[in-house]
Amino acid sequence: ETGVTQSPTHLIKTRGQQVTLRCSSQSGHNTVSWYQQALGQGPQFIFQYYREEENGRGNFPPRFSGLQFPNYSSELNVNALELDDSALYLCASSLGLAGGTEQFFGPGTRLTVL
Amino acid sequence: GENVEQHPSTLSVQEGDSAVIKCTYSDSASNYFPWYKQELGKGPQLIIDIRSNVGEKKDQRIAVTLNKTAKHFSLHITETQPEDSAVYFCAASPNAGNMLTFGGGTRLMVKP
Numbered sequence: 001e002t003g004v005t006q007s008p009t010h011l012i013k014t015r016g017q018q019v020t021l022r023c024s025s026q027s028g029h030n031t032v033s034w035y036q037q038a039l040g041q042g043p044q045f046i047f048q049y050y051r052e053e054e055n056g057r058g059n060f061p062p063r064f065s066g067l068q069f070p071n072y073s074s075e076l077n078v079n080a081l082e083l084d085d086s087a088l089y090l091c092a093s094s095l096g097l098a099g100g101t102e103q104f105f106g107p108g109t110r111l112t113v114l
Numbered sequence: 115g116e117n118v119e120q121h122p123s124t125l126s127v128q129e130g131d132s133a134v135i136k137c138t139y140s141d142s143a144s145n146y147f148p149w150y151k152q153e154l155g156k157g158p159q160l161i162i163d164i165r166s167n168v169g170e171k172k173d174q175r176i177a178v179t180l181n182k183t184a185k186h187f188s189l190h191i192t193e194t195q196p197e198d199s200a201v202y203f204c205a206a207s208p209n210a211g212n213m214l215t216f217g218g219g220t221r222l223m224v225k226p
Contacts, residue, residue, distance in 0.1 A: 004157075031211055042120075042203050042216030043158065056213050090157055092214075100211025102148060105157035 004106035021076045025093030032074040037088040086113045116141040120217025135220045137204035138186045144206040152201045194224045
């Protein structure tokens with residue numbers, strides 16, 4: 001069984017640029033959630049995808065968007081990067097929604113915005 | 115929305131001692147309470163969780179207690195070892211598959 005993987009590991013961008021982060025869910029899981037973790041803080045929920053549809057969104061602006069593919073892998077896109085977007089971006093996969101399984105996290109992508 | 119408070123922010127114990135981390139939550143609709151361990155440079159790792167129909171759950175040296183009336187839950191680690199040193203996060207959610215609201219984290223240091 002393969003765990004959750006994310007790419008790239010690290011990324012450096014400049015203000016105003018756009019970035020795409022990728023996540024492969026654990027084998028058999030159909031739900032992917034994305035979280036932003038600023039340094040020294042707990043993860044904050046960005047949004048969740050279930051069977052290719054967005055299912056819930058946290059308090060993040062529309063320049064944060066995502067996709068889920070038929071194989072349940074997912075992308076997080078951030079447009080017009082700001083300095084405050086510098087953080088560790090985590091994805092977590094699970095099976096199902098209400099009554100679903102626990103969420104298992106990947107290692108994260110460290111994004112630095114200069 | 116849900117708000118999760120976690121205390122203490124740092125905790126230093128001697129190897130072999132017990133460690134207790136406490137969390138409170140605000141939303142009575144929360145029914146699922148996981149605990150994650152995060153080591154430096156890694157993603158959070160689920161170590162134990164509890165659902166609202168259970169008051170206590172134990173897994174070897176780790177136990178979690180839940181008081182739904184008071185809206186608080188705690189993580190207990192007994193016989194701590196240096197490899198327990200990490201940042202621990204509590205979280206709350208209506209269900210396991212829904213969005214998690216995390217506490218601010220506790221940095222646990224176990225001194226040999």
